[in-house]
Amino acid sequence: xxxxxxxxxxxxxxxxxxxxxxxxxxxxxxxxxxxxxxxxxxxxxxxxxxxxxxxxxxxxxxxxxxxxxxxxxxxxxxxxxxxxxxxxxxxxxxxxxxxxxxxxxxxxxxxxxxxxxxxxxxxxxxxxxxxxxxxxxxxxxxxxxxxxxxxxxxxxxxxxxxxxxxxxxxxxxxxxxxxxxxxxxxxxxxxxxxxxxxxxxxxxxxxxxxxxxxxxxxxxxxxxxxxxxxxxxxxxxxxxxxxxxxxxxxxxxxxxxxxxxxxxxxxxxxxxxxxxxxxxxxxxxxxxxxxxxxxxxxxxxxxxxxxxxxxxxxxxxxxxxxxxxxxxxxxxxxxxxxxxxxxxxxxxxxxxxxxxxxxxxxxxxxxxxxxxxxxxxxxxxxxxxxxxxxxxxxxxx
Ligand code: A3P
Ligand code: MG
Numbered sequence: 001x002x003x004x005x006x007x008x009x010x011x012x013x014x015x016x017x018x019x020x021x022x023x024x025x026x027x028x029x030x031x032x033x034x035x036x037x038x039x040x041x042x043x044x045x046x047x048x049x050x051x052x053x054x055x056x057x058x059x060x061x062x063x064x065x066x067x068x069x070x071x072x073x074x075x076x077x078x079x080x081x082x083x084x085x086x087x088x089x090x091x092x093x094x095x096x097x098x099x100x101x102x103x104x105x106x107x108x109x110x111x112x113x114x115x116x117x118x119x120x121x122x123x124x125x126x127x128x129x130x131x132x133x134x135x136x137x138x139x140x141x142x143x144x145x146x147x148x149x150x151x152x153x154x155x156x157x158x159x160x161x162x163x164x165x166x167x168x169x170x171x172x173x174x175x176x177x178x179x180x181x182x183x184x185x186x187x188x189x190x191x192x193x194x195x196x197x198x199x200x201x202x203x204x205x206x207x208x209x210x211x212x213x214x215x216x217x218x219x220x221x222x223x224x225x226x227x228x229x230x231x232x233x234x235x236x237x238x239x240x241x242x243x244x245x246x247x248x249x250x251x252x253x254x255x256x257x258x259x260x261x262x263x264x265x266x267x268x269x270x271x272x273x274x275x276x277x278x279x280x281x282x283x284x285x286x287x288x289x290x291x292x293x294x295x296x297x298x299x300x301x302x303x304x305x306x307x308x309x310x311x312x313x314x315x316x317x318x319x320x321x322x323x324x325x326x327x328x329x330x331x332x333x334x335x336x337x338x339x340x341x342x343x344x345x346x347x348x349x350x351x352x353x354x355x356x357x358x359x360x361x362x363x364x365x366x367x368x369x370x371x372x373x374x375x376x377x378x379x380x381x382x383x384x385x386x387x388x389x390x391x392x393x394x395x396x397x
Contacts, residue, residue: 068196084187125158132233
């Protein structure tokens with residue numbers, strides 16, 4: 001990980017103005033769902049290339065030490081009774097959200113594995129590298145009515161890197177997050193603690209701390225249309241009893257949601273929450289989302305498994321539902337738009353893609369701080385030749 005406070009390139013922000021504003025109107029990309037309702041595009045079955053872990057101090061380790069094991073409560077006729085507020089705030093160690101990590105952890109993994117990437121020598125040069133969470137936001141954009149986003153893009157050695165920039169509105173919301181919302185965030189992580197063990201076949205230990213610095217991340221390869229993808233995403237746990245033991249099909253995503261009591265509440269859940277759950281898990285090929293439904297007092301008394309590939313069925317016949325084709329076609333269109341916009345290969349040049357609900361995606365161009373996000377240690381190491389493979393001993397050696 002890049003040490004905190006390391007400079008990412010000196011210099012003041014420079015907005016590069018187009019030479020001729022009249023003959024070159026700024027390109028933009030519309031986001032209306034109706035424009036993207038074609039057939040479902042090609043999406044390669046995601047395969048895991050590797051993984052990494054972040055420890056309680058948010059330090060990087062190139063292994064699976066932070067992976068946890070799915071360990072649901074015994075089904076003995078009674079439902080669970082998880083108190084999600086237990087331990088708050090005394091046994092809560094939240095991650096410092098002021099630290100902007102950008103793609104740093106993923107870049108470290110990539111640097112350490114660039115010599116062993118499958119797909120041939122030129123594969124990385126044609127790929128998009130990003131976080132799964134950024135792709136999730138792209139997938140849900142045609143249906144999003146509340147939160148906008150900004151994605152910074154830089155091309156380096158052919159590869160297009162995409163890294164999210166916190167919008168001013170998101171920052172303001174984060175800094176004024178009401179105490180109830182902070183506790184609700186804790187409760188999502190507490191649910192993970194009730195459902196996961198540290199060892200396969202072990203039991204959860206809800207007496208410990210909830211430390212959100214700790215993360216296990218899977219690094220995956222896929223392709224959307226003609227866009228090769230390399231992305232990393234946090235994985236909640238692996239199921240030691242999954243029918244197929246290899247990642248990502250053994251992974252399980254855990255979620256909490258309010259208990260529902262009326263068909264109207266379920267409909268709204270299918271329309272809004274299930275879209276986000278689907279997008280997040282479909283991208284890395286995680287087959288199941290296990291939901292804990294909480295009472296107003298914060299107790300999870302029932303669990304339900306939602307297979308990712310069956311989520312769309314809940315809205316297929318709903319005029320106000322969502323459509324996976326729209327999500328994936330929009331994402332493919334955005335990737336083409338970004339590939340065609342970011343032409344110059346320069347790690348210090350940033351095209352900032354901005355979107356607010358109701359409008360199109362727009363672009364502005366920047367150089368160096370504060371938007372440049374590829375760290376010097378990465379650019380310099382990637383500019384060196386690949387480390388040569390270990391020498392095979394010759395008979396005279
Ligand atoms: P829930 O999943 O129960 O909402 P994830 O589910 O993606 O693994 O994230 C785990 C928990 O992190 C969430 O629990 C929620 O508590 C918190 N979280 C994740 N994304 C968040 C966001 N954008 N805003 C607030 N809390 C978030
Ligand atoms: Mg989760």
